[in-house]
Amino acid sequence: MSHSNPPSPRRFAASGPLTGRVAVPGDKSISHRSIMLGALAVGETRVTGLLEGEDVFATAAAMRAMGATIERGANGVWSIHGVGVGSLLQPDRALDMGNSGTSTRLLMGLVASHPIRAVFTGDASLSKRPMGRVIEPLSQMGASFEASEGGRLPLLLRGISPAVPITYRLPVASAQVKSAVLLAGLNTAGITTVIEPVPTRDHSERMLRGFGANLEVGEDKGARVIRIHGEADLIPQTITVPGDPSSAAFFAAAALLVPGSDLVIENVGLNPTRAALFDVLRQMGGSIEELDRREVGGEPVADLRVRHSALTGVEVDPAVVPAMVDEFPVLFVAAALAQGTTTTSGLEELRVKESDRITAMAEALSLAGARVEELEDGLVIHGTGGDPLPGTPESASVVTHLDHRIAMSMAVAGLASERGVQVDDTGPIATSFPTFEALLTRAMHGEHA
Numbered sequence: 015m016s017h018s019n020p021p022s023p024r025r026f027a028a029s030g031p032l033t034g035r036v037a038v039p040g041d042k043s044i045s046h047r048s049i050m051l052g053a054l055a056v057g058e059t060r061v062t063g064l065l066e067g068e069d070v071f072a073t074a075a076a077m078r079a080m081g082a083t084i085e086r087g088a089n090g091v092w093s094i095h096g097v098g099v100g101s102l103l104q105p106d107r108a109l110d111m112g113n114s115g116t117s118t119r120l121l122m123g124l125v126a127s128h129p130i131r132a133v134f135t136g137d138a139s140l141s142k143r144p145m146g147r148v149i150e151p152l153s154q155m156g157a158s159f160e161a162s163e164g165g166r167l168p169l170l171l172r173g174i175s176p177a178v179p180i181t182y183r184l185p186v187a188s189a190q191v192k193s194a195v196l197l198a199g200l201n202t203a204g205i206t207t208v209i210e211p212v213p214t215r216d217h218s219e220r221m222l223r224g225f226g227a228n229l230e231v232g233e234d235k236g237a238r239v240i241r242i243h244g245e246a247d248l249i250p251q252t253i254t255v256p257g258d259p260s261s262a263a264f265f266a267a268a269a270l271l272v273p274g275s276d277l278v279i280e281n282v283g284l285n286p287t288r289a290a291l292f293d294v295l296r297q298m299g300g301s302i303e304e305l306d307r308r309e310v311g312g313e314p315v316a317d318l319r320v321r322h323s324a325l326t327g328v329e330v331d332p333a334v335v336p337a338m339v340d341e342f343p344v345l346f347v348a349a350a351l352a353q354g355t356t357t358t359s360g361l362e363e364l365r366v367k368e369s370d371r372i373t374a375m376a377e378a379l380s381l382a383g384a385r386v387e388e389l390e391d392g393l394v395i396h397g398t399g400g401d402p403l404p405g406t407p408e409s410a411s412v413v414t415h416l417d418h419r420i421a422m423s424m425a426v427a428g429l430a431s432e433r434g435v436q437v438d439d440t441g442p443i444a445t446s447f448p449t450f451e452a453l454l455t456r457a458m459h460g461e462h463a
């Protein structure tokens with residue numbers, strides 16, 4: 015995994031318009047959940063379009079260690095044979111979660127309501143991230159934890175069966191915390207309820223239902239109320255994973271920023287709990303056209319035709335943050351080339367991702383010559399009005415802090431710069447988008463997917 019490899023530095027530089035067609039890999043959130051739920055369903059689940067990235071492989075390795083059989087067919091279709099809800103096996107070694115917060119938090123939910131113990135470890139980035147947010151509700155359900163200082167990895171989790179069904183109101187807008195509690199509820203007799211004051215991505219709800227779980231979504235005083243009836247069997251599924259909007263985001267931004275670009279990004283998932291970036295970019299004046307809107311695997315999907323556009327700064331409504339939480343780094347890049355000022359707020363959660371994405375992007379963009387002010391909960395960016403950024407100086411590189419989204423965002427900045435942008439390590443890109451650099455080369459040559 016990237017954390018054990020030597021760094022791979024690279025200079026990303028302008029090289030003409032992005033044209034033709036690219037197809038981004040499968041959605042990371044849906045890929046994790048396909049493996050986890052498939053590993054709990056007795057019988058064969060087949061998954062087409064699975065994201066073959068390091069984060070998803072960490073989930074697959076952990077589910078194998080707990081008894082599932084997970085194989086890639088020669089045709090690229092993944093086959094999963096699950097053990098059944100309640101039948102996860104005791105893993106005989108630590109579960110290495112690599113760089114992946116989603117794997118860690120969702121799997122903690124699964125283990126919590128099984129009578130097994132598991133040690134969770136991760137790379138330097140993941141070991142800094144807060145796990146108290148899942149330890150708290152899972153402890154209420156009866157699981158116990160020995161965590162490193164501040165509720166961090168490495169940690170030992172002792173699951174319990176039967177676990178206690180709880181009603182839990184999310185204190186932070188987090189799909190990972192919501193999903194951890196719902197997954198723990200899957201093997202808990204009775205009804206486990208999650209109250210979500212601010213809606214977050216709803217893939218767990220959609221997919222649990224798709225696998226036959228008894229799950230209801232209601233509303234109470236403006237909050238979403240999700241109730242899962244535990245101890246039900248899951249039914250194996252055939253799943254097609256749509257393309258990841260969080261990966262498409264880099265190509266959309268690049269095509270908007272690089273003069274002459276006219277690029278089609280195929281098969282982009284547009285679940286409304288995920289797709290706010292494209293709305294914000296349109297609000298800024300970006301030409302992003304949806305072609306052939308359709309449904310793939312129960313999710314809305316379209317091909318996006320993106321053309322170079324003059325962008326104008328906006329004040330981003332903090333209400334949209336959960337629906338584009340991973341897309342702010344690349345939005346900051348777009349804002350750095352817009353006309354006027356872009357203001358963002360309500361971004362506290364960005365400080366506890368793979369890196370502190372507010373500070374990391376403020377430093378990276380400043381190094382590339384952008385005008386950025388850092389606030390506690392966001393950035394204020396004064397754009398160039400469409401002129402390229404100067405780029406990073408000869409002797410300095412952007413520090414990615416083991417964060418794939420910082421690396422890819424600053425790669426995009428490099429395409430829209432005079433001198434190019436030197437990125438200290440492209441290795442982390444493989445966690446979510448291993449084909450990023452190859453697709454970029456393809457788009458720069460105007461090839462077709």
Ligand SMILES: O=C(O)C1=C[C@@H](OP(=O)(O)O)[C@@H](O)[C@H](O)C1
Nearest residue numbers: 043116187188189190191339340
């Ligand atoms: O549930 C998921 O698949 C994810 C939820 C989000 O994290 P939070 O729940 O911490 O906001 C997001 O940042 C992450 O990339 C994937």
Ligand SMILES: C=C(OP(=O)(O)O)C(=O)O
Nearest residue numbers: 113114115116117340367
């Ligand atoms: C935050 C992210 O992922 P995770 O929490 O799974 O590490 C991300 O992919 O941007």
